[in-house]
Amino acid sequence: MTPIGQQPGRRELRVSRTHAFTIIEMMVVISILVLLIALLMPALSKARIHTRRMVCASNLGQLAAATTTYTNDYNGVFPPHRHCALNTGRDWFNLLEEYGNSPEVSHCPELSESQTDFGVTWGWNYDAHYIGYGYNGFFLGVYSHPGCHLTNNSITSHGIRSTRWTRISSVVEPTKLIVVGDSHPKSNGGANLGVSLTLWWPFIHSFTEGVNGTRHHDTGVVGMADGHAEIVPDVDENLHPVADGGRDNLEYWDPLQRN
Numbered sequence: 307m308t309p310i311g312q313q314p315g316r317r318e319l320r321v322s323r324t325h326a327f328t329i330i331e332m333m334v335v336i337s338i339l340v341l342l343i344a345l346l347m348p349a350l351s352k353a354r355i356h357t358r359r360m361v362c363a364s365n366l367g368q369l370a371a372a373t374t375t376y377t378n379d380y381n382g383v384f385p386p387h388r389h390c391a392l393n394t395g396r397d398w399f400n401l402l403e404e405y406g407n408s409p410e411v412s413h414c415p416e417l418s419e420s421q422t423d424f425g426v427t428w429g430w431n432y433d434a435h436y437i438g439y440g441y442n443g444f445f446l447g448v449y450s451h452p453g454c455h456l457t458n459n460s461i462t463s464h465g466i467r468s469t470r471w472t473r474i475s476s477v478v479e480p481t482k483l484i485v486v487g488d489s490h491p492k493s494n495g496g497a498n499l500g501v502s503l504t505l506w507w508p509f510i511h512s513f514t515e516g517v518n519g520t521r522h523h524d525t526g527v528v529g530m531a532d533g534h535a536e537i538v539p540d541v542d543e544n545l546h547p548v549a550d551g552g553r554d555n556l557e558y559w560d561p562l563q564r565n
């Protein structure tokens with residue numbers, strides 16, 4: 307017969323062994339889970355980037371198609387990129403609301419309440435400054451509203467003249483013509499943020515204009531005049547004009563392809 311005094315000691319030893327075994331098991335399981343998560347994270351991150359890029363492409367394709375539909379009601383003329391006063395409900399994205407645009411369609415899924423582009427921290431909003439989608443305004447709709455007069459109704463840059471009332475019938479190659487694309491508020495290095503509603507081709511290199519090429523994992527997303535969207539790597543090389551004022555890539559911007 308076991309002495310009564312030894313029973314608590316044996317029970318204590320058995321309980322202690324059980325705890326130690328369970329902790330080791332848990333540590334092994336946790337280690338495996340941590341390893342699995344570490345292995346899966348890059349794949350999940352890539353999937354998320356891909357999904358957001360595809361949603362953005364869908365948005366920009368819809369906006370480009372809405373622009374084409376708009377021209378049907380306005381004698382074939384593209385919408386103006388803005389009114390002379392901003393945020394009066396007459397900027398290009400407002401004018402496309404009847405044709406398929408909405409705040410959801412105009413919201414790139416990579417944009418949140420706070421991100422930084424070229425040293426400028428900003429948050430998405432459905433207005434001229436923070437919409438984050440820009441229109442090819444220099445070539446398609448430069449200040450077309452009555453009352454927004456330009457000298458000789460045109461602007462010249464890189465030896466190319468922009469005129470008002472650009473017609474869709476003048477587009478040489480709709481599959482190549484950028485209508486809208488990812489953009490960011492322009493900055494001259496100061497605290498005041500400029501608009502993001504235009505891609506404004508003439509100053510792409512001097513004021514960080516043009517298509518944003520970093521938002522979607524070093525690609526730029528653009529919507530073309532035939533309503534399809536393209537995901538373009540290295541936008542400075544493949545979409546933007548060169549800094550010295552040359553006409554590289556002008557075929558993607560100028561509906562008349564004057565290069």
Ligand SMILES: [Zn+2]
Pocket residue numbers: 362363414415416488521522527
């Ligand atoms: Zn985007």
